[in-house]
Amino acid sequence: MDLSYQQLAEIIREKINSNEYVFGLALPSERELTKSFNVRRSLVRSAIEQLCTEGILKKYHGKGTYIMLKDIDDSSKHFKGMSELLKKAGYDPSSKILNTMTRKAGYKFSKIFDVSEDTEIFQVLRLRLGNEQPIAIENTYILHDCIPDIENIDFQIYSLYDLFRTNNIKIHDISHAFSTTKVHNTDARFLNLENDTSVIYVDITSSLIDNQVVEYTEVLVRPEFSKYYTDGIFKNGIYQVNAQAVI
Incomplete structure (x- = not known):
């Protein structure tokens, strides 16, 4: 196929826009x-470089080239992710992603998500670091069918809320409940703490406008990296406050 690299870049762009090449995957x-296109490899490289310059693609050393988030204007942009x-x-x-797995909801999560105990949910266990120091452990549970091909998504690269936006899942409410607990064994080791050290426990629930819960996250945070603040916006003349943890 006799193509210029600009034409090939446009073809790849169209395949991304049509979701043939899917955000969340390489x-x-x-x-x-x-x-696939019967072209020289150097031409493919030039097309990819062009799309990387435009912010449509991004290269990750040792992983490959990934499709980045298209700019979607919706209210979920207001809610801030941990990064x-x-x-x-x-x-x-x-x-650092410590583990991902698909599991049955069971009794606990069937009540949280209002689904049957046999419903599949997807779990992501992540260690958050700041300046290379362990700060928090996030254990996130998502309704499995919310995000296509979720098992193959690299959560080291993509955030959950980017995936929600790309799949037109519009988060309406995020609630945070704060308390304290003590860490033991594996959790203590990941946070570089002694057993029985007190930490901040944050319980996060994200739901749609119809109150359907789509995400539930349990966070353990080293207390010296935690503080409480409120983040509010005016909407329709009403001041709405969303409580969040700054870490």
Whole structure:
């Protein structure tokens, strides 16, 4: 196929816009694209570089090239993710995925999500770091069918709320409940704390406008990295306050 790299970039862009190449997953490799379009590898590289410059793609060393979030204007942009909170507090955020798995809801999560006990939910266990220091453990549970192909998404690269936005899942309410607890064994080790150390416990529930819960997260936070604040907006003449933790 006699294409310029600009034409190939436009074809890849169209495939992204039509969701043939899906946000949350890696772009096919250079070798696969070379074979699919019957073009030179150097031309594929130039097309990818063009799309990276435009912010449509992003390369991750050792992982591949990933499709980035299209700008979607909806109210869920107001709610801040952990990385944004860390940056605002002056830390260089990073994270490590400790485990992902699909599991049955069981009694506890069937009540939280208002589903049957046999309903599948997806679990993501993540260690949050700031300036390379362990700060928090996040244990997130999501309704499995909310996000297509969720098992193959690299949560080291993509945030849950970016995936919600891309899949037109519009979060209406996020509630936070704060308390304290003590960490033991594995949790203590991940946070670099002694057993029985007191930490902040944050219970986060995200739901749609019809009150359907789509995310439930349990967070354990080292207390010296925690503070409480309120983040409010005016909407339709009413001041709405959303309580969040700054870490």
